[in-house]
Amino acid sequence: MPTPPTGTSVVRAINARAALRMLLDRGPLSRPEIAALLAVSKPTASHLLAQLGESGLVKSDGNRDGAVGRAAELFRANEAAAYAAAMDITxxxxxxxxxxxxxSVVGSFSLHADDDTDLDPAAQVQRALTGACAEAGIPASAIRRVVIGIQGAIDPTSDRLRFAAHLPGWQRPGLTAALQDAVGAPVDIENDVNLVAIAERAHGVATQEDSFAVLWVSDGIGMGLMFGGRVHRGLTGGAGEIAELPVPGAPVPQEANEFGASGMQAMAGGPALRRVLAEHGFTxxxxxxxMTDAVAASGDGAASALDEIAARLALGLSSVVAIVDPDLIVLAGDLALAGGERLRSLVQxxxxxxxxxxPPVLLSGLDGNPVLDGALQLAVERVQGEVLDTVSGGQSKPASDGV
Structure with missing residues (x-):
């Protein structure tokens, strides 16, 4: 940990961190631009850049040709000063x-379940991380933090994964600690739909909202909650596990404790919605x-199927809205997206x-893998925060081992 700055070094530390933050957010900037944005003198800006450069956090990015006068030298954050990793495990x-x-993504790797069925969680994560780092051209030891998205929730009191019977071997106590020992870096295990909520707020349909809910409709059904710009996880990490929500017409866990046989999952999970569609002729x-076929059809069967599905989803959402009163509901997951605007309007x-x-009901605005997207957002945010914390009022500790 860096020594807390005192006296005038407090101001220097604040300015140095602000300069690095601007370079991370805005890209290459010149000394005069940094001076103007920080409201400091040009010599002060030069000192800040020199300090950050000596620490390996900032480097020259060439010159910008100007219409009048000599070209201005540009500076940018050193992208190789630290690395993070994100994973989506299914x-x-x-x-x-x-x-x-x-x-910026510099490496990726995908490990399929049938590649090695004997891998335990630690070996599985380590192998995937090593593969991604190999493509990036860096050693796995260069990774500063790993964020893992998973279909479950870590209980912080026991470090045990809950709601994850579909992932054999992952329910062991001390899971996070075991993964950290394997990869040699801090590991955060995060619920997959929570990560979708983070991605939606970063660059999806919820960029202007601080409090909203994401309803994930796929083979499983889940929810991510964000209050005041922060993910709400609950006491044991299970906030938003709407699959367990008792709803009229579905068995309660005491009557059917097999996964998917009770609550909202039994009413509106993927298998249940597929049965609804089949009953109306869409097999x-x-x-x-x-779902795609039903949305494209124009007959009474399609209208009835989609209306019943929307009513089931709205039934679960009504309990959430009554208690949470979110500013916005976001529909995400492959089944929700296949339902498109037609299903969205019926749910609303x-x-x-x-x-x-x-609250308005909107379709997700994310492309690609939204879970991995959110994990990346969280990993980068935390690593950047850690790097910024190393910047002192004088010299800054190097942010990496020189990789």
Whole structure:
């Protein structure tokens, strides 16, 4: 840990961190631009850049040609000063990406479940991380932090993964500690839908909202909650586990404790929605394809199927809205996206007829893998914060081992 700055070094530390923050957020800047943005003199800006350069956090980015006068030298954050990794783990595969300090992805790797069925969680994570680092051209020891998205929730009181019977071997106590020992860096295990909420707020449809809920509709059903710009995890990490929510018409866990046989999962999880679609004539190799076919159809069968599905989703959402009163509901997951605007409008209609508060319901605005997207956002945010914390009022400790 760096020595806390005192006296005038407090101001220097604040300015140095602010300069690095601007370079991370805005990209290359010149000395005069940094001086103007920080409201400091040009000599002070030069000193800050020299300090950050000696620490390996900032480097020259060439010159910018100007219309009048000599070209201005540009400076940017040293992307190689620190690295982070993000993973999305499902029963089918482990996807891993490595990002540099600026948030640019420099390596990726995917480990399929059938590649090695004997891997325990620590070996699985280590192998995926090593593969992504190899593509990035860096050793795995260069990784400063790993964020893992998973279909479950870590209980912080026991360091045990809950709601994850579909991931054999991952329910062991002390899971986070075991993973950290394996990779040699801090590891954060985060619920997958919580990460989708983080990604939605970063650059999805919730960029202007501080409090909203993401309803994930796929084979499993889940929810991510954000209050005041922060993910709400709850006392044991299980906030938003809407699959367990008791709803009228579905068995309660005491009656059917098998996963997917009770609560909201039994009413509106992927298998249940696929049955609804089949009952109305839409059979396909997957629930997503059946949903896509129903949305494209114009007959009474399609209208009835989509209306019933929307009513089921709205039933669960009505309890959430009554208690949480979010500013916005975001529909995400492959089944929700396959339902598209047609399903979204029906969900909003049914929800607004059943609750006093009427939050808008929007479709997710994310592309690609939203879980991995959110894990990257969180990993980069935390590593950048750690690097900024190393900057002192005089010399800064190097942010890496010179990789």
């Amino acid at each position: 029963p089918e595969r482990t996807a891993a990406v490595v990002t540099d300090l600026t948030g 396909a190799e997957s629930a997503v394809q059946a 209609h049914h929800l607004h007829t059943s609750v006093v508060a009427r």
